[in-house]
Amino acid sequence: MAGAAEEVVLDAAGATGHEAAQPAAQSQAPARGVPQVDPVLWARLVEQPFEHDLFMLLRRLDAHGDHPLLGRAPRPLDEPLRLGQEPSMAFAPSNVSGVDVDSDGPPRISIYGFGLFGPNGPLPLHLTEYARERKRHHADNTISAFADLFHHRLILLFYRAWADAQSVNSLDRPDGHRFVDYVASLMNMGQPGLKERDRIADHARTFMAGHLVRQTRNPEGLIQILKLYFDVPVRVEEFVSDWVMIDERQVSRIGLTGRNHRLGGGATIGLAVRDAQSKFRLELGPLSQEEFREFLPGSKRLQQVVDWVRQYVGIEFAWELRLVLRKQDAHGARLNSNQRLGWGSWLGTRMSDTDAGDMVFQPEALFSRSASAAPVAAPATSSMGL
Incomplete structure (x- = not known):
């Protein structure tokens, strides 16, 4: 099944002559406009959608950087999927009710709980019954499709509010390290010019923020x-x-032009002091x-x-x-x-x-004190024989 799903994705990307030969696989793999996710995931979604949590599913799809963040796209055409509510009178047994990838447009994910329909929705129950009857017995989804215009936007905004509140979600994509910038700011390293300045990865430095934010x-x-x-x-x-070299102007000298030669008042012997x-x-x-x-x-x-x-x-x-x-x-x-x-x-x-x-x-x-830490020719001291 995974191999068939991969072949359909290749067909959607530009191959020709196989669409009619793969009717079974096309029902289990996404068409154009879908995020580049493992086809096996889409096959599982089509077969057993009830096993997936809505937010975890959207987070997995959102982790791919080939589209704007879900809930942040400037136009509906830029969004890689469509969300809607299944009109049902049953209390939601799961978040996701079904996944449809057969159409030419982006895949459609239907949910149970959040929306206008259902026993927990704001609309009267007879409207849910009517929408369900028209969709199931008359192949007419006009009412539910109209409501999904609002469901799609509301569900994405609901997900985006949840995702923005989860700090770890910003690590899912390489272009969205928002929380990392917050932590780096605690270490006075939140500005772009202070990143990637040495051979330590910024993420490793952020991981050690508990030690680096302390003043002592x-x-x-x-x-x-x-x-x-x-x-x-x-x-x-x-x-x-260690021996600390004394500045030339602070070295003790005797004679008429001497300086720093008063015993107990700054006189030192030699050019260095033990510290x-x-x-x-x-x-x-x-x-x-x-x-x-x-x-x-x-x-x-x-x-x-x-x-x-x-x-x-x-x-x-x-x-x-x-x-x-x-x-x-x-x-x-x-x-x-x-x-x-x-x-x-x-x-x-x-x-x-x-x-x-x-x-x-x-x-x-061995290294200069610049940020690049370039090697210099100064030798290191070692007490080894060879």
Whole structure:
């Protein structure tokens, strides 16, 4: 049945000579003007319409971006389907009463509950009985077709009101990320110029909005972001000591023209001071050999780590990265291996039986502070043998 349905869709798109040969399949596949949905879905709709919820069905049809949003089309001709109410005296056993795809126009979906007819409708019951009798016994659907002019618009507006209130619905189509823009605005990233500015997908950043909207940034938030994004163990070591270079104008000098040389009043020895409050160390691992290579300099994942740290921490703090390699993957350099000299290999046999945490370097030295994060020639420091 699915194969026959696909053949009819091809015929409607432009093939000729098969319309008369496929009478059975044409009753189960849509004709011109229909959204490009799986033909099997239309076959199920025709055979068992009562199994489908109206809003879920319209949402599935609305997810295809080849037509305007249902309820937002400027003209009826731009809408890919027609909606109407089945005149019936029965209380609605289901939302959808039937689907008709036999006509030359767009497919027609009939429902039970919402409309002018029926026991819950505003019209007198005898009008429902009359419309039903004319349609079923005289093949005259004039009254119901006239009422469907209003039903179609009312049902689409009813659906659009529901869909706009469901935040997840805006992700169904690539051109309707309305709720994503709302969440991005909470992170001061709602403007178009602030999107797609680095190697992190905007949707991933929106997913982490719970951490990024907070004014106070703590190590736990950075750990959770990196752990969820990269799916590797993450640890943050705070208060890592570092040497901070003193500005040339602040260096202590003695003599008649000296400056900053008063003991206890600003005098310092040397060109740098030890600082333990402006740097932290980010540790990833233990990692497998494959994961380890994915975070080495020049890799996309390392660039994403830098982008995440800049997004969450900013440029106020200095930081360094430690990659921990699993002990079973830490072995000596071998010929014809893909180990990188100086980044993931050892000369001879590694004597320690613990995970290898030798790799420590500063990723910020590898990338500029621009949004594009272009690599520069500055080498990274490593304590590995090779």
